[in-house]
């Protein structure tokens with residue numbers, strides 16, 4: 186039997202769709218899943234693509250079915266399972282074979298796996314894939330980390346399955362070892378912030394303006410035709426307009442308000458802190474999910490404090506809804522600026538030389554945060570790849586100038602009405618702190634020197650001075 190060009194392990198949601206995508210693009214692919222019935226079912230349901238798929242029930246048969254040197258995608262639950270799977274696979278592999286972890290790995294694990302295989306003759310690629318089920322099937326955004334040589338060996342097949350924006354493939358080699366998984370992690374951190382901000386705007390419309398789900402869906406639908414055009418805006422309209430077949434009520438009203446999370450948002454925040462980058466909107470989004478999951482505590486607190494009555498709108502309703510649109514745009518700029526700042530710091534720290542314009546370019550289609558906005562970010566970083574912060578690039582500084590008044594009105598209204606907007610308000614605070622040449626940390630430095638003799642730099646140029654604090 187003709188050997189396959191590529192192999193894939195893990196026929197869950199992502200792996201099965203990726204395998205069909207690979208087969209559809211004309212590649213012969215061998216597949217394996219820990220539970221063999223999943224492999225059998227997958228092959229049985231592959232329809233016209235069945236002939237290009239080689240279902241294998243043992244790792245030995247799987248490896249034998251692929252033409253050496255073998256590229257093997259591992260698309261399974263992240264963490265320990267990947268180490269276990271690699272150990273089980275290794276004895277069957279030969280020099281030159283490439284193991285490609287395509288799950289949402291922690292990039293520290295990726296660096297470790299990459300280093301462990303360095304002298305073995307085997308190669309490791311850490312590859313971030315975004316786009317969910319639909320993206321995996323018809324074109325995800327793919328962020329590759331590993332040696333450039335190993336990338337060259339998989340470039341053709343990955344390019345064939347990736348999403349396209351205006352004909353350009355949304356896949357790129359981003360750097361050595363953990364670069365691809367790091368960029369995917371920050372993609373998800375931004376995704377968390379974007380989703381949290383949308384949810385906060387939804388909260389203002391629902392609890393402040395007392396609009397029902399379908400009405401709010403209309404608003405997001407309108408916004409999707411404008412500056413907020415994005416996949417997340419688009420699905421928000423669809424979600425808000427969906428009806429629960431059981432109760433006949435809006436589906437969204439029947440869902441428990443406790444968000445899940447699998448780790449990438451938290452890792453984004455941890456890495457931002459470790460690298461000394463303020464990623465406050467992403468932090469707020471992760472904290473927002475944590476608080477959301479403390480449902481019983483929140484319900485108990487509501488019985489103690491009650492809920493504040495929303496105050497009058499600062500403008501008429503239509504103008505305020507326009508403010509919400511501008512506010513969401515301004516806050517999003519803050520979140521994306523923070524995400525890119527974290528990647529810039531990581532690039533320097535890990536010597537990855539991450540290409541910012543390329544990252545923005547491959548996020549324009551296929552991934553969960555895909556949007557028109559990312560095309561504008563691509564242009565901004567193409568014009569100035571070393572920009573200190575997205576906020577200060579010419580196009581984005583103008584957008585922030587145009588929209589920060591609206592963000593201010595929205596955050597003030599929400600605060601006065603007792604409506605929680607942690608990500609929107611942290612984006613505003615980030616902007617206000619970032620654009621102020623003289624802040625208030627002089628006082629913090631004085632306090633540190635007072636209690637700990639830590640010293641401070643004086644504005645007249647004398648460094649490591651101590652204050653006349655007395656006792």
Ligand SMILES: NC(=O)C1=CN([C@@H]2O[C@H](COP(=O)(O)OP(=O)(O)OC[C@H]3O[C@@H](n4cnc5c(N)ncnc54)[C@H](OP(=O)(O)O)[C@@H]3O)[C@@H](O)[C@H]2O)C=CC1
Nearest residue numbers: 195196197198199200219220260261262263266288289317
């Ligand atoms: N769902 C999404 O939208 C996205 C997910 N990802 C990432 O892709 C990866 C896969 O996710 P997804 O497809 O959603 O997950 P699923 O839960 O649908 O599938 C999990 C797969 O992992 C396999 N698996 C679990 N534990 C082990 C183990 N110890 N050894 C071998 N195989 C194991 C399962 O095999 P079995 O059938 O035997 O249980 C199954 O094939 C994850 O890292 C996820 O974070 C990335 C982007 C988007």
Ligand SMILES: O=C(CO)[C@H](O)[C@H](O)COP(=O)(O)O
Nearest residue numbers: 315316445446447448449553
């Ligand atoms: O990677 C993804 C999207 O880009 C996955 O859907 C991931 O599971 C999202 O993260 P979380 O489950 O923590 O919300």
